[in-house]
Amino acid sequence: MKRGDTTPRPRRGPGRPRKPHTESVEAEPVEYEEDYVRDPTEVEIDSRAQTxxxxxxxxxxxxxxxxxxxxxxxxxxxxxxxxxxxxxxxxxxxxxxxxxxxxxxxxxxxxxxxxxxxxxxxxxxxxxxxxxxxxxxxxxRQYFPAPYRIARRQEFLSLKQGDRSVMEYEAEFNRLAEYCPQLIAQDNDRLDQFTQGLAAYIRIQMSGFTPNTYREALDRALMIEMTQQQVSQERGKDKQKAQGTAPNQKQQYKDKKKRKKWQGSQNASGESYRSAKTGRSSTGSSKSS
Known part of the structure; x- marks a missing residue:
C-alpha cells in the first residue's frame, strides 16, 4: 500500500491459499506442413464392393x-x-x-x-x-512390331493340341489369342477356332454334340479326355495281367512235360531190370546158360 492511500484492501482469510505464481510460457512456433504432392499411384480404390x-x-x-x-x-x-x-x-x-x-x-x-x-x-x-x-x-505400335504380331497371329491360326493335354492346349490358346483379339471377338469365333485345334479323337466324339458356347466345348473336351485316360488305364492293367499269367502257364506246361518224360524213363528202366532178373529176353525166350 502506498503511503497516503486510505482505501481499504480486502484481507486474505485464514484458510485462503495464496495465489500461485505463474510463469509466462512462450508460445511455440507453429510449423506449417509443406504442400502435399499427390502421388500418381495413390488412386482411390473402387467403392463398389458391397460385401x-x-x-x-x-x-x-x-x-x-x-x-x-x-x-x-x-x-x-x-x-x-x-x-x-x-x-x-x-x-x-x-x-x-x-x-x-x-x-x-x-x-x-x-x-x-x-x-x-x-x-x-x-x-x-x-x-x-x-x-x-x-x-x-x-x-x-512401339513395342509390338508388325512382324512379331503377324508371326503370333499365324501361330494362333495353326495351333493344334498335338501331345498337349486339353488344359495345356487351352492355356496356349489363350496366350496367343491376346495378340489377335479381333479374331475371337465373338464367342462363336472363339468356339470354332478352339474346336478346330482339338485332337482327332476328341473331335470325333464331339461330332454328335453341338456346344453353344466356348465353355461348353471346353467342358466336353475335358470329359472326353478324362474318359479316354480311364479306358487306357484299364487296358494297361488288363495287359499287365495277361503278361503276368502267360509265363506261369508256359512254365506249368514245361514242368508237366518234364514229369511225363521222367515217368517214361522210370518205366523203361524198371522193365529192363525185371527182364534181366528173370533171365528172359524181350521176346519171352530164356537166355542160354
Missing part, C-alpha cells in the same frame, strides 16, 4: 497398389512388354480412376529410354486429351 469381405480387402489393396505396379525399362522383348501391359490392366480392375488417370499412372512407371519415347508421343498428341486407349495403341 463385408470386399470392404475388408480395400485397405489392403490401397497399401499394395504400388507393389502391384512394375517398372518398364524398354527391354527389347515383346513378351516382357506384353506382360507389363497386362499387369497394368489387371491393376485397373481394383482402382476407380478415369481414362486419363490410367494413362498418367502407366506413364509414371516408365523408365530410361521409354520416358524419352513417351515425351515424343505426347508432343505428337498435342493438346489432345491422352486416354488409356491412346496410350495402349501407341505402346503396342
Amino acid at each position: 463385408p469381405q470386399d470392404r475388408a480387402r480395400i485397405p489392403l489393396l490401397a497399401r499394395s497398389v504400388k507393389d502391384r505396379f512394375t517398372l518398364f525399362y524398354g527391354v527389347p522383348d515383346p513378351s516382357v512388354a506384353r506382360s507389363w501391359l497386362g499387369n497394368v490392366e489387371d491393376t485397373f480392375e481394383y482402382l476407380s480412376c478415369t481414362e486419363e488417370e490410367k494413362a498418367e499412372l502407366a506413364a509414371y512407371h516408365l523408365r530410361d529410354q521409354v520416358v524419352t519415347w513417351w515425351k515424343m508421343q505426347k508432343s505428337l498428341f498435342g493438346n489432345q486429351s491422352i486416354t488409356w486407349a491412346l496410350f495402349r495403341d501407341a505402346f503396342e
